Amino acid sequence: MSRVKLELCEQTLKECYGDIVATIGMYLLQNKTTPLNMIVQRTKMDPKQVRQALCSLIQQNIVSFYRSTSGFVEYTALPDAVLWRLRYPKYIHCAKTLFGDAAELLVEELLLQGRCTLGEAVTKTVKKLNESLAASGSSVPEISHSLIRDKASNLVRARLLRRCEDVIKDKDGKVVSMTEIVHPELLFDPPRGHDFAETVSGSKRSAAQNSEIPLKRIKLETGDAASTMESEAERGPSYWCVNVxxxxxxxxxxxxxxxxxxxxxxxxxxxxxxxxxxxxxxxxxxxxxxxxxxxxxxxxxxxxxxxxxxxxxxxxxxxxxxxxxDFVTKAVEALSISEIETVVLERFGSKALRMYRVLLAEKQVEQKQVEEKAMLPPKEAKELLYKMFAENFVTLTELSKAPDHAPARTFYFFNVNLLQVSRMILEKCYKAAANVMIRRQKCILENKRLLDKQERVEAIISSLDAESAAAQKEEIEQMVTPSERKQLKKVEDASKMLETSELLLDHTIFILETYISYTLKPLPLSKK
Incomplete structure (x- = not known):
């Protein structure tokens, strides 16, 4: 993993979870698989804090763990899972577009929790929807649990929600590893009655309480299916997460x-x-x-x-x-080219973009041919071409007539290595996204006193609205001076602009990462 990607991961972890969790997360990202004792020794942090940080990262599906051959439980961080937090607003908006407001709140709750039971997510969603209806004074009847349960089932059928991996315990009942996914289809098994239970009690739960299948039928069943149903019911509700x-x-x-x-x-x-x-x-x-x-x-x-x-x-x-x-693959490549062309246009201008499109269309082109096909003066074309070459947007291939590679007997062909350019721009996007986050945090920190004052004033005004005290409300509003309101407006506009930039950068990152993943296919295993 590159240095700039690590910097973006660090900024994301600090913003979302604080410095302690970010320290543990960054150590795992830099050192791959590590046991708990090694993490404590290297980070020089309190073991209790390390355990709590690891629990938070596991809860958020950023860290996984397994028992190694030496018998130690080792922890591994997933860098992509950290960067996916930048897309949380897109996931929530997508769920709302496809399945409505209830699905939006369900997905939002599961994203915030990382992993939780469907019962807990459904209960909190019902509460939020009913509170919103009550605050708006709507005459719509209260939302029922059954309606939100159906919505959760629809999200599972659409594979937007999935079951979390189970855990393996040793003979003492201590969790030592996560189970490997052998059959991915089982993660999308439709939720049953016991999956919507809110809490899991310490005592064993009867199958009749937690399963939609009668206890008498379970007793009559034979084979692995019956034991699986009974074990699921005894184990209680499983944990669920968003399938990003x-x-x-x-x-x-x-x-x-x-x-x-x-x-x-x-x-x-x-x-x-x-x-x-x-x-x-x-x-x-x-x-x-x-x-x-x-x-x-x-x-x-x-x-x-x-x-x-x-x-x-x-x-x-x-x-x-x-x-x-191969439309899917070619479409992804075309989208990647579109993003690259946008960068070329902004960085070098429209004439350079014309030359760049010639290189993309012709594959291997001599300098004179680029000038002719782009219809540009030789001096200007040469300046732009070598400027793009210096910044690695264009590559050069030499084809010599003789073994001595003398310039007089050598052809020079310019071309575009899409994979190389995509990687380069992806690194620049990582760096830009990290800079945007740092700038936004600095903007908020510099105006923290003013933002805290606005928050206090708004809290007082909301309480006065409930008491219908109009006269006092005007006095409280005057506590924020016109100059302070102007500064608050400036901070709000800057924050919105930076947040929009972050979303646009993430869109480019998504396109380029998709293209690279489709281009770099794993090599087939050699047969011995």
């Missing part, structure tokens, strides 16, 4: 649909949307291709209001398959 990979899958699909609409037309994007929706739960989110679908399956799934005949659908499918083979 499925959200990333959805973001990728939306970007591909937008690309199809831009390249072909709106109807083609509807065909692509249908195909991606059908394969959404049949495909592993990290796969570069979708599931196989038949023509009848695609045609029947297209919304009727789109008014597309079988012939029209067939033509669009042929267009997508003939002109855009």
């Amino acid at each position: 990979h499925q959200f990333h899958h959805h973001f990728r699909d939306q970007a591909i649909i937008a690309a199809v609409a831009r390249i072909i037309d709106q109807k083609a994007s509807e065909v692509m949307r249908t195909m991606l929706r059908l394969s959404e739960t049949k495909t592993i989110p990290t796969d570069p291709s979708s599931a196989d679908l038949s023509f009848t399956e695609i045609y029947n799934a297209i919304p009727k209001d789109k008014i597309m005949t079988r012939n029209v659908v067939d033509q669009y499918l042929k267009c997508l398959s003939q002109n855009c083979c």
